[in-house]
Amino acid sequence: MVVGVVWAAVMQVRLFLGGHVGLAGFGENLPCRLGLANFRDPARAGWEHVQPIWTAHAWTGENCPPEFSTALFAQAAGKWLTPLLGFPGALDLRALGVLFGLLVGVVCGLLVAVTPGRPLVRVGFASAVGLVYADAGFAGYLVSPYAEPTALVAAGFLVVALLLLWERPTVPRALATAVPALLVVGARPEYVTFVPVLAFALLWMRGRRVVALMVATWIAGLGVFHAVTEAKFDDHQAVFQTILYDDPTAAADLASLGLDPELAPAAGLSRDDPSWVTFADRYHRTAHPSPLRIAGFYATHPWHAVRTVGWGFQGVAGLRPHYLGSYPEGAGKPEGEREYRVAVYSAIWEVFRRGPLLVLVLWAATAGAGWLVVRRRSLTPSEKTLGRLAVFLPLAALAQFAVVVLVHGRVETVRHLAMTNWLTAMCVPVMAAAVALVLTRLRPVPRWQHRDQSCASIHSQMREIKR
Structure with a gap:
């Protein structure tokens, strides 16, 4: 609790x-589902300053994409908290920051309870995880309209739950x-990759009925998610802005x-580029490639x-978007300025x-x-x-x-690699804990301790048989 x-x-x-x-940026796809809009200065691109205040707005037509995300639950809670905390507007992103900050504290407290080892070791491990959330590479997401903060905080609770379940x-x-x-x-369509990794993590333990229950639950949840969401694969980004970028063939x-x-002259063009208009009709008349085709x-x-x-690896090494500002207007900071209040993992990332x-x-x-x-x-x-967690994190990343x-x-x-970066940052304290466990058991053990360990092993096996 402390x-x-x-x-x-x-x-x-x-x-x-x-x-x-x-974290600055538009990010309207989710708040608009709750009847919210952010009327920022149209002369600005949206990346310079954080715009925390969202007001009620009736969206019509295709201006609000029909997207579903579990992040909507967190934003609805933020909408409810906004007047209680005295913030202006229908939703103030600062209310989300308060909520997610409290949940990070819950994650750290639970980690002390479920992590094996002496109290100081457990506190140190939980604090190292807390530093991940507090680092400049991730803290900005907690005050933003994106789906990432919900996924990152939920991933912390998932780590706690897996340590309990494996034990x-x-x-x-x-x-x-x-x-x-x-x-x-x-939270996001890309996070569907957690399903097979979690299935592997569950198959790597005893208790087959529990495994069957969990796998069935995740498969059902995945099916529901794909049934209600209309996530679209943007083949334009994958083809014209990636494969054909600076492509001589x-x-x-x-x-x-x-x-x-x-369409070769359109290589490297985005949809916002004025030159794309001359190729749009020809492009839409062709069959678009699927992710499998890519x-x-x-x-x-x-x-x-x-x-x-x-x-992709340059994206992981970047850790945080360089084009999204961290401060609101009126904070006395230059446009697009990024903050470095806590930068422990950001300093480690200089190596990458x-x-x-x-x-x-x-x-x-x-x-x-x-x-x-x-x-x-x-x-x-x-x-x-902890060993299972150390294997799980790199696979998920x-x-x-x-x-x-x-x-x-x-x-x-x-930005799209935010979850990969979080999982990678989590590898640092988890690997340190795993190495410490291995080195501890390499020390010579007196004979009387061998006898005690054998008795403890027998008692542990008897408890497993009784269960």
Whole structure:
């Protein structure tokens, strides 16, 4: 409770002391579903300053895309909290910052309760996770209209639930795990990659009935999500702004994708580019490639795959969007200025900015340390949960990375990779804990402790048989 209260307070101070910070940008697709609009200065592009105040507005026609996201639940709660906290407008994003900051404190407090080890070790681990949320690379999302903050905070609760479930699988713990899992999967279409990774995590433990229940729950939740959402694959971004970007063989590549080679002069153009108007009709008359077709193209054109993956790793190394400001208007900061109130992980990321492929090294090292923890017989089942987590995080990060690179290519890569970056940042404290567990068990153990450990192992096995 003490750690949770402290980190909840730290997050409030970090977000609001000296004036609030957040993440600029339009992000109207979700608030408009709640009848909200942000009437910013039309002379501005929307990236310079955070615009926290949203007012009631009746949207008509196609101006409000029919999108569904579990982030709508959080924004509805923020809409309810706004007048209670004395903020102006129908929704003030600062109310979301207060809510998410409190939830981060709950995550940190629960981590102290479920993480194995001595109290100081557990507090240190939970605080390292709290620093992830407080870092400049992620804190801005908590005061923004995007779906990412809901997914990032729900992912923290998912980590807590998995540690509990791996330690002792029961039906109540399985149901408790399903809640944050569905919140994460339903936040954005790209997060569907959590489903197979979670299924793998569940199959890697005892209690088959619990596994069957969990897998059935996630599959059902996934089916409901895809039934109610109208997530659209933007093949224009994947083809013209990624594959054809600076592409000397654009005409041949268009033919390979089943598109008109005459569209080659449009390579690299966005839909907002005035020059795109001359190609729009010809483009709409052709059959648009599906994500499967794009994946097949990368499989047969490895050089394009290498280029796109390279842009993806540059996105992970970027950690936070460089074009979105952090301060509101009137804060006395230049347009587009970014804040660095807490920058622990941002400083670590300087290594990845110099060598983006080192992200792969971190993933591999974390998974390797976790595998050693799981395979070491001298560790308790509770300690092995950290090993499973160390394997789970890189797999989830890699799956997220792959789908973002496939769907979005090089367009707004850093923001779309927010979940991948969070999972990667989580690898740092989890790998440290896993390495510490392995090194601790490498010390020579006196004979009398061997006898005590054998007795403890026998008692643990008897308890498992009784259950």
